[in-house]
Amino acid sequence: MKSPAVFIESFGCQMNKLDTALVGRALEEAGFRPAARLTEADVVLINTCSVRQHAEDRVLSHLGHLKHVKAQRPNLIVGVIGCMAQRLGDQLLEHEAVNLVCGPAQIPQLAELIRQTLAHQDKQAAVTEKIRQPVSRADDSLDRFELAYGAGDGQIPGQAFVRVMRGCNYFCTYCVVPYVRGPEACRSPEAILEQVRKLAQKGVRQVTLLGQTVNSYQYRSGAKTTCLADLLEATAQVGGIEWVRFVTSYPADEFYAEILQAMAASPKICRYLHMPAQSGSDRILQAMNRHYTAAHYLELIEKARAVLPDIAVAGDQVLAPPGYDRRQAPGRHDSG
Numbered sequence: 130m131k132s133p134a135v136f137i138e139s140f141g142c143q144m145n146k147l148d149t150a151l152v153g154r155a156l157e158e159a160g161f162r163p164a165a166r167l168t169e170a171d172v173v174l175i176n177t178c179s180v181r182q183h184a185e186d187r188v189l190s191h192l193g194h195l196k197h198v199k200a201q202r203p204n205l206i207v208g209v210i211g212c213m214a215q216r217l218g219d220q221l222l223e224h225e226a227v228n229l230v231c232g233p234a235q236i237p238q239l240a241e242l243i244r245q246t247l248a249h250q251d252k253q254a255a256v257t258e259k260i261r262q263p264v265s266r267a268d269d270s271l272d273r274f275e276l277a278y279g280a281g282d283g284q285i286p287g288q289a290f291v292r293v294m295r296g297c298n299y300f301c302t303y304c305v306v307p308y309v310r311g312p313e314a315c316r317s318p319e320a321i322l323e324q325v326r327k328l329a330q331k332g333v334r335q336v337t338l339l340g341q342t343v344n345s346y347q348y349r350s351g352a353k354t355t356c357l358a359d360l361l362e363a364t365a366q367v368g369g370i371e372w373v374r375f376v377t378s379y380p381a382d383e384f385y386a387e388i389l390q391a392m393a394a395s396p397k398i399c400r401y402l403h404m405p406a407q408s409g410s411d412r413i414l415q416a417m418n419r420h421y422t423a424a425h426y427l428e429l430i431e432k433a434r435a436v437l438p439d440i441a442v443a444g445d446q447v448l449a450p451p452g453y454d455r456r457q458a459p460g461r462h463d464s465g
């Protein structure tokens with residue numbers, strides 16, 4: 130008998146795409162076949178995003194479509210994974226099309242959940258009960274999962290994304306990340322560097338260190354604290370790695386000078402800062418619960434240019450469309 134074929138669709142940000150790639154490789158190793166399209170699949174997984182209302186609406190409309198597909202193919206298993214799975218949990222499981230719901234922290238269990246759903250044709254759910262509870266360092270299942278299935282980015286040869294932290298401790302009013310990915314939890318530098326070395330051995334030359342507020346990366350072990358600047362330097366020293374990048378930075382002073390110095394000291398650390406301002410209006414920034422002013426953001430850019438005159442700066446901005454009603458609350462958009 131042929132092994133079940135899995136079709137995965139990604140509806141989200143870079144973190145979401147990274148999870149999709151990890152899940153795809155893990156399921157292949159667990160004996161599932163990748164399906165190139167829905168029509169060839171026994172199992173369809175939708176990796177969801179909650180950051181934009183629009184992204185959730187797209188998923189719900191897609192589930193509506195899958196409900197009709199399932200009317201013709203009742204054995205098709207539909208799984209919802211990612212942020213929306215964590216946010217809506219049982220509510221999603223009640224959807225007629227959905228067989229399986231799995232939160233971002235439970236992806237290492239996904240192969241087993243699919244097997245159980247296929248065997249019993251019933252509904253399965255695995256999400257984190259108390260999402261704001263600090264993650265215990267003793268639970269390294271996500272770390273091991275990342276280490277085992279991290280690989281080069283399928284789209285751009287020679288490059289890979291490496292997650293250095295999960296969750297977020299900021300509570301920007303428009304963003305759902307703190308509620309679906311939990312509090313900030315940093316991976317140990319040892320685990321990160323082991324993954325980078327493994328990737329370099331597989332031919333990866335450019336590594337992008339990934340975190341929702343990557344500049345606040347901080348790992349304490351005994352008397353030693355490793356910050357993002359240390360991590361950038363150590364990553365740049367891994368044999369075979371030619372370029373190191375990091376996204377996304379929050380406009381904060383924390384470790385800022387150290388990070389700029391690390392960039393100046395190593396030609397391998399790309400002179401690129403992805404630091405979303407979100408708005409140029411202090412009133413809107415305050416409404417967004419962003420902890421800086423427009424002037425402070427510009428000051429940070431000036432500081433960066435003083436150390437690295439050729440630095441490139443990128444980020445999201447909310448641009449008011451013509452006719453925008455200023456009394457409206459700010460809408461949802463990208464995190465960072």
Ligand code: SF4
Pocket residue numbers: 297298299300301304305306307341342379463464465
């Ligand atoms: S927008 Fe970024 S900093 Fe703000 S809560 Fe979301 S992930 Fe955290």
